[in-house]
Amino acid sequence: MLEQEKSNKKYYIMIAVAVVAALIWSMSVIEVKPLSKEGIVIAKNIFRGIFHPSMDFLFNFTRQGVPFLLLETIAIAVLGTLFGSILALPLAFLSATNIVPRPIAVVMRFINMAIRTVPPFVYGLMFIRVTGPGASAGVLTLAVVSIGMIAKMFTETIEDLDQGIIESMEASGASLFQKIRFGVIPQLKADFLSLLLYRFDMNLRDATILGLVGAGGIGAPLIFAMNSYRWNQVGAILIGLFLLIFVVEAISSRIRRYLLHGK
Known part of the structure; x- marks a missing residue:
């Protein structure tokens, strides 16, 4: 001892x-580096503006107001998560060693790793060149970024399932599609939905960041307000983002808890 x-x-x-x-x-x-006098003055202006947000901008219900920009950000995150999950599902099954032969799984995992290697900003800049600035570039970026993470987490979940069911189906001569349809999906449905909610939370934050490079959402007005030193508008946007993340986090946590524990 x-x-x-x-x-x-x-x-x-x-x-x-x-x-x-x-x-x-x-x-x-x-x-x-130490702060200069100008830096201290700028910092004071930033905090003064953030803690005195523009209420007119916060409650502006036109296309240039915070509510519409938040709604656009949510839409980008939802579509990016849905498209990414649809594309990630077959990649996840083809990467699971208990579903397909190991050589195929190794190749698919290498492809998945290559997708995850590229940062979201790089994807965003690439798709902006293809579709132009706007929400379309944000959706495509989040979809591709989601493929890598969702496929990886789905693969790990698939490999942790009960092997007895799959082995019994193999013994009865079930095809690959039948193993997935009747042996895997019923066991992992709740886990899959929980992972999708988790990825949606991440995509909601990424959609805000991608807006900084022109990929739609509330990020573009945020960087414009910062570049023009309109810190009261920055404060209004940050308040809207905080409320949005708080509400989405509370709802998704309850849904995940219900899916995993039934209460």
Whole structure:
């Protein structure tokens, strides 16, 4: 017992030393510059504007107001998640080693990894060149970005299911489609929906960020307001985003809890 405690203590000490060493190395690489007087004045203006938001902009129900921009952001996230999940589903099944032969699964996982390698901003800039600035580029970007993550998580979920059902179906001569339709989907329906809700939460935040490069949503007006130093409009947009994320998070959490636990 004492030897195990000593071993655990050494292990924790090694982890602490590694963390401290990484921190020291990071601080030596990053150059920290002090704030200038102009920077302090700008910071004061930012916080003053954010904490005194423009109510006219926040409750403007035209196409240029915060409510419509938030609605567009939600629509981009919904469509991106749906299209991404539809494309990710066959990729996930073809990447699961308990469904298809290992060589096929390895190739499909490599394709999935290649999709996840490209950052969302790069996809956004690429699709803007194809469709032009706007919501279409945002939808396509989120759909492609969602494929990588959803397929990966779906694959891990598929590989953790009960193998007895699949083995019994194989013994009875079931085809690949029949194994998926009657052996896999009934077991994983709740997990799949839960993962889609989780990805939707992420896409909602990504849709805001992608707007910064012109891919639709509320991100474009946010960066325009920041570039023109209209910090009261920035405050109004941030309030709208906070309320949107809060409501969506509360609803999706309840749905996930119902799907996984039935209450």
